[in-house]
Amino acid sequence: MQAQRQLPYAPTPYIPRAALSATINLDEEAKLSTTSAERDLYDSLAEIYSIVVTLDALEKAYLKDSIPESEYTETCSRLLKQYKSNLANETVARAFSDLETFKREWDMECPRATERLRVGIPATVEQPSHKPATQGSDADATLVVAATENFITLLDAIKIGLVEKDTLHPLLVEIIQAVNKVTDKDFESKGKIVQWLITLNQMRAAEKLADDQAREFQFDMEQAYYGFKATLKRD
Known part of the structure; x- marks a missing residue:
């Protein structure tokens, strides 16, 4: 009879333990934050993300003449104000860093919003x-x-x-x-x-x-x- 080949290591047999139990409830919603401060921070960053995306869409609509000038000016001014208000919080500003860093982190391509945020005023105010x-x-x-x-x-x-x-x-x-x-x-x-x-x-x-x-x-x-x-x- 051929000799059984020796394994290079001695595997440890799996011995189930009755005392072991799952520590994670798969039906429970995963929470990004554990404190109210963290929750407020994530809410503010999410709002900034939404503002940038919305502003980019607004700029496209304005360039295509798909929105009245008065409505564009009012909406753009409000979005710019909300953007600045969120970043007025020092904690949010530190986590945000700067717009280019934020865009890279979240894989955002919003060139029109980027330019409008750089200028800081609606296109209708910048040029008649x-x-x-x-x-x-x-x-x-x-x-x-x-x-x-x-x-x-x-x-x-x-x-x-x-x-x-x-x-x-x-x-x-x-x-x-x-x-x-x-x-x-x-x-x-x-x-x-x-x-x-x-x-x-x-x-x-x-x-x-x-x-x-x-x-x-x-x-x-x-x-x-x-x-x-x-x-x-x-x-």
């Missing part, structure tokens, strides 16, 4: 998408005065040292909205207004412009103000 109600010498005096006052308010704020993001950004949004109601023409340094909107949008609310930034910002806004007034004179 329609001819303003008034133009040139017939421009409504009220709109011109409002735009002029917005420029002066912003420049005064810079001169007295109010250079925090949460002070300058709203004033700059008011300026771009006001000038777009008066004219749809480009003027000197108008592009600087949008560039500074983007710069301020990347800053935290209480963050300030550095001294050299504040001087450059003041110079650019003065040039934009003069350019705006020159456009009215040429029309």
Whole structure:
């Protein structure tokens, strides 16, 4: 009889133990969080995900002219506000890191939403998408005065040292909205207004412009103000 081949190891026989029992209930829902703080964090991150996806779809609809401008502006403004509100929480902001990191982690492709979040204002505010109600010498005096006052308010704020993001950004949004109601023409340094909107949008609310930034910002806004007034004179 052929000798039985010796196994290279001695297998341990399985001996069932009556005392062993399942510690996981397969019918029980798995929970991502164990505390209310964790649950709030995951809820906020899920809301940010939803905002980015919705914003991307909104931008596509606007480009296809599938949504009225007024509805687009209102919805876009609300989504941008909700996005910023969620990230105002320091815990959420740390977990979120930044938009590009968040997109990579969740395998998101939302280029239009990314650009809109980078700019921080609706496309209808960034650039006039329609001819303003008034133009040139017939421009409504009220709109011109409002735009002029917005420029002066912003420049005064810079001169007295109010250079925090949460002070300058709203004033700059008011300026771009006001000038777009008066004219749809480009003027000197108008592009600087949008560039500074983007710069301020990347800053935290209480963050300030550095001294050299504040001087450059003041110079650019003065040039934009003069350019705006020159456009009215040429029309």
